[in-house]
Every structure is written in C-alpha cells, then in structure tokens.
Amino acid sequence: MAGEPQADCLFxxxxxxEVPATLVRETETTVAFRDxxxxxxxxxxVIPRVHHRDAATLAAAEPQIAADMLRETAEVAAxxxxxxxxxxxxxxxxxxxxxxxxxxHVLGGRGLQWPPG
Numbered sequence: 720m721a722g723e724p725q726a727d728c729l730f731x732x733x734x735x736x737e738v739p740a741t742l743v744r745e746t747e748t749t750v751a752f753r754d755x756x757x758x759x760x761x762x763x764x765v766i767p768r769v770h771h772r773d774a775a776t777l778a779a780a781e782p783q784i785a786a787d788m789l790r791e792t793a794e795v796a797a798x799x800x801x802x803x804x805x806x807x808x809x810x811x812x813x814x815x816x817x818x819x820x821x822x823x824h825v826l827g828g829r830g831l832q833w834p835p836g
Contacts, residue, residue: 722769722780730766730820743795748787751795751825760828761799765791770820774808777821785821792825801827807835 724731732738733752740752743763754762767784771777778785789806796804804827809816 722771725770725820728770728820729818730764730822731770734766734768744791744798746787746791748784749791751791754824758824759826759831761801761804761826763795763799763825764822765795765825766820766822772819772821773810773816774821774823775810788821788823792823795825796827799825799827801825803827803831805831805835 724735729738733740734750740750742750742752744751748768749765750768751763751765754764765788767777767781767788769777769781769784771780774785774788777788792804792806804825807824807826808822809824
C-alpha cells in the first residue's frame with residue numbers, strides 16, 4: 720500500500736535504520752544521505768520517510784511531503800556550500816530509476832552540462 724514501508728525496499732530499510740547510510744540531514748518527513756555511487760563531488764539523495772514509487776506518485780498522494788523533499792534539497796545544497804546544483808527525479812527504469820521509492824538527487828561541486836546524459 721502506498722505510504723506504508725515496503726519490506727523489500729532499500730530506502731524504506733534506510734529510513735528504518737536497518738541498512739546503514741551516511742546521513743546528511745533528517746527531518747520529520749525526510750532523510751538525506753550520500754549516494755553510494757556518486758556522479759558528482761556532491762551527490763546526496765533526499766527521500767521521504769513514507770513509501771511511494773516515484774516523485775509523481777508522491778506529489779499526487781502527499782503534496783506536502785513532496786514539497787518538504789524539494790525544500791530539503793535546498794537545505795542540503797546550502798549545507799554542502801553549493802552555489803549551484805542540480806536536482807534530479809528519475810521516474811521509471813527507462814529514466815534510470817533503480818530504487819522504486821521516491822527520491823531526489825542533489826548533484827553539485829562541478830560543472831554540470833546541459834543537456835544531461
């Protein structure tokens with residue numbers, strides 16, 4: 720069920736403290752941690768504590784938590800002293816989503832070209 724922790728979800732396990740992660744920030748509704756396969760000098764994931772398959776599903780079901788996530792991306796960037804950064808939401812395997820729990824990538828610390836990959 721959407722919103723409920725999923726037993727087979729890596730990010731739900733990180734939220735529950737069952738899988739270790741290098742935490743950057745935590746709020747009542749979000750957790751931010753360093754990506755284990757960074758694509759930039761700063762690569763932090765911001766996830767909601769509730770489980771939804773992707774950002775669009777989260778935004779439709781719980782728009783305030785989606786807004787909390789986006790606000791946290793700015794807090795992460797400020798904490799990492801990034802003057803510019805990219806926020807990426809991948810939706811679906813064809814777009815590169817490998818963990819099906821809504822999450823935002825905060826990328827920075829180097830020039831990021833457009834269009835991306």
